Amino acid sequence: MEWVETTGRTVAEAKDAALDQLGVDEHDAEFEILAEPKSGLFGRLRAEARVRARVRPTRPRAKEGRRGRARGEGSRGGRSRASGGSTADESSGQDADDGEVLSTGRAAAPRATVASDEPGRGEGQTSGRRRSGSRGRRTGASGGAAGRGAAVGAGRADDERGERLEPSAGRSGRGRGEAARAAGEEDMTMNEDVPLDEQGEVARQFLVGLLDQFDAGGSDVQIRQVDEETVELAITGEDLGLLIGPKGATLQAVQELTRTVVQRQTGGHNGRLLVDVAGYREKRKAALERFAQEVAEEVLSTATRRVLEPMQPADRKIVHDLINTIDGVTTTSEGEEPRRRVVILPSG
Incomplete structure (x- = not known):
């Protein structure tokens, strides 16, 4: 697909x-x-x-099973068509002239390279191209059948077997291609589950290079695993306000850029990567919790709803989590990104 x-x-x-x-x-x-x-x-x-x-994608059948089935179909088809061709040509072979024999030999010649890879078929293909001497050897090996009509039938039977070999080989080639593609898809699925420590190291190297470009050589990047699914990269140093930006907008952009780099280099989509600069996220969380507490008390005293300013998803989650711990008030969100905002209103 x-x-x-x-x-x-x-x-x-x-x-x-x-x-x-x-x-x-x-x-x-x-x-x-x-x-x-x-x-x-x-x-x-x-x-x-x-x-x-x-x-x-669904995993295809094993490669060997498909190839074996394709070879089996090719051999069965070749035997049935060869026997039919021999019977028909034996009945009318007495009227065939040398021109017909040569024509049959030339038709089978291009396929001799395909059939000669299998034991016992190279001689049959060669006899299709030769005239009387080769036909004699071919008919003697198959049981002593004599006559020019029998040689024509044998040549055509080998020709049909050669035709059956070509699609069978094609199916085997396609089977190998499908198996290779399936292996690649399986590897892609396996790469999606990359260890968090490996993703964290890739992110750290990227951030170190980014700090060099910002000419913040005295800064440091530390990796801290928050839980089983989250890794935080903490940037410490001096004069890092440029990496934070107004209301953390630049920090959010740096975090998204870091995630994109990690996904493209490792192929991993599991887990979460957080980037913090100079402890900004903890300070921002504490400030938002104090602000939400004050607004909740105001809503309780006035029984009127309050619409907050637009926030990023991470900031909205902090407000929602805090309000959920206070009785008598609840929260909802309205609007669309990036103007989505939290509404605090009385419950009940």
């Missing part, structure tokens, strides 16, 4: 569009994230998410 490429305002939206095109369930499809959505100035969407997907 060929890959299809779709876009959307979010990765989930692009995946849904791909599933609509493929007409399969998400469990029956493979995805590759080509590009994450990017926000431009003033919160506008600068670039949509791009996703490549295809129907998950």
Whole structure:
């Protein structure tokens, strides 16, 4: 199945569009994230998410089984057609002249190179090209049948066996090609589950090179495994505000770029990679939790809903998690990326 490429305002939206095109369930499809959505100035969407997907391939039958079946079909077909050709030519072979014999020999000659690879068939193919002497040897080996008609029948039978060999060999070649493609697809599936420490090292090397380009040579990158599915790369140093940007926008872009580099170099799509600069994420989380606590108290006292400013998905999750611990208030989200925002409202 060929890959299809779709876009959307979010990765989930692009995946849904791909599933609509493929007409399969998400469990029956493979995805590759080509590009994450990017926000431009003033919160506008600068670039949509791009996703490549295809129907998950099924493993084909074993190569040996297919080749053996193809060879068996070729040999059965060759025997049946050879016997039929011999019977028909023996009945009318008395009227055949030397021109017919030569014509039959020339027709079989191009296929002699194919049949000569198997024992016992090279002599039969050669006899199709020769005249009286070769025909005599051919008919003597097959049981002493005499006459020019029998030689014509034998030549045509070998010709038909040669024709049967060609598609059989083609099927074997295609079988080897299919097996090679299946092995490649299996390797691709295996590469999707890359160890997190290996992904973290690739990400660290990329960030070190990025820091050199930013002329931040005194900085350091440390790898910390948060849990079984998450690896955090912490950048420490001085004067790193340029890597954070307003409300962490530059940091978010660096994180998405790092993820893309890791996916392309390792082929791994498992686990999560987080990038933090100078402890910004922890500081941002603490500030958001304090802010959400104050807004929740205001909503409880006034019984009116409050709409917060647009936030990135990670920031919205922090607000949702905190509000869920407070009785009497609840949260919801409205709008579309990158203008999606959290709404805090009284519950019940």
